[in-house]
Amino acid sequence: MEIKLFDSELKVMDILWKEGDTTAKRIAEILKEQVGWSKTTTYTVIKKCIAKGAIGRYDPDFVCHPVVTREQTRKLETTELINKMYDGAADQLVASILGWKSLSPEEIKKLKEIVSNLE
Amino acid sequence: MEIKLFDSELKVMDILWKEGDTTAKRIAEILKEQVGWSKTTTYTVIKKCIAKGAIGRYDPDFVCHPVVTREQTRKLETTELINKMYDGAADQLVASILGWKSLSPEEIKKLKEIVSNLE
DNA sequence: TCAACTGTTCTACTGCAGTAGAATGAAACT
DNA sequence: AGTTTCATTCTACTGCAGTAGAACAGTTGA
Numbered sequence A, B: 001m002e003i004k005l006f007d008s009e010l011k012v013m014d015i016l017w018k019e020g021d022t023t024a025k026r027i028a029e030i031l032k033e034q035v036g037w038s039k040t041t042t043y044t045v046i047k048k049c050i051a052k053g054a055i056g057r058y059d060p061d062f063v064c065h066p067v068v069t070r071e072q073t074r075k076l077e078t079t080e081l082i083n084k085m086y087d088g089a090a091d092q093l094v095a096s097i098l099g100w101k102s103l104s105p106e107e108i109k110k111l112k113e114i115v116s117n118l119e
Numbered sequence C: 001t002c003a004a005c006t007g008t009t010c011t012a013c014t015g016c017a018g019t020a021g022a023a024t025g026a027a028a029c030t
Numbered sequence D: 001a002g003t004t005t006c007a008t009t010c011t012a013c014t015g016c017a018g019t020a021g022a023a024c025a026g027t028t029g030a
Helices: A007-019 A025-034 A039-051 A068-086 A092-100 A105-116 B007-019 B026-035 B039-051 B070-085 B091-101 B107-118
Strands: A055-056 A063-066 B056-060 B063-066
Touching: A007 A025, A007 A039, A007 A055, A007 A068, A007 B026, A039 A055, A063 B063, A068 A092, A068 B070, A068 B091, A068 B107, A092 B070, A092 B091, A092 B107, A105 B091, A105 B107, B007 B026, B007 B039, B007 B056, B007 B063, B026 B039, B039 B056, B070 B091
Parallel strands: none
Antiparallel strands: A055 A063, B056 B063
16 A cells, blocks of 8 residues: 655654654644744644545544654655656666765675675 | 756656657657647647756757756756655665665666675 | 648646635633 | 633645647648
8 A cells, every 4th residue: 555645744744753653733833843834734734644544643632643654655755766767777776876976985885785685 | 057857847858868859749749649748738848848958959950959868867856855755865765775675686686786896 | 822731839727735824612711 | 601722623725737729930732
């Protein structure tokens, strides 16, 4: 089951992924301070997240709980990028990134380990 | 100089990147057959691409030439994804992709080559 | 010379993500 | 009981990417 999150929804999910279960009120406070959203905007977006199953809400105090995980969303977004920009070839995306970004020796070492463990 | 392309504009650029310099007429034909666009839609999008400098147009026959390259666009889109979903950490994106193990044996082989040539 | 054709531009509608003001309703205080 | 407060919902506007019909202009053929 794949749930596509819009940018506004991601802002809310980001809070939950960082803070863990949180009340809507608190999320509204954070986003007001962080991106200047009116509290009603935050509530509207939270409701959309609930409607599409990205957030669950439980007693006591109607706490919001992230159902969709950050990793799921990362995978979805990344797969979309790979399909849109790299003709579905994941290795080309990796190759491109490695071409632009110079990794530290430490990171290279880690990467070599990861890759050598691949089947 | 970074030029953000919308999805519709990408459709046009994709033709140019694949086919090389091409007349607007031909692009319209291809996109009509490929995604059902009316020819005026294609012309409108081409004009937007020209306006933002992604496409240049030259005589004879008003041939469209891709100014922005596929690699530039890949880099822009990928960087945006990394900032949006991975807190700006490119190596984390790479690690995630490798963690999903959605790579084919050929892709893994290529990747091992790339990584072993690093540094 | 004019008519038909067709590549190109002009203009405008549409859907939807993003945003938030007004309304609601339930607790807290007097 | 009445009033104030404040979390939450209801409702609706806005901007813009996406799309294309109608108008225009240049060329071809009669």
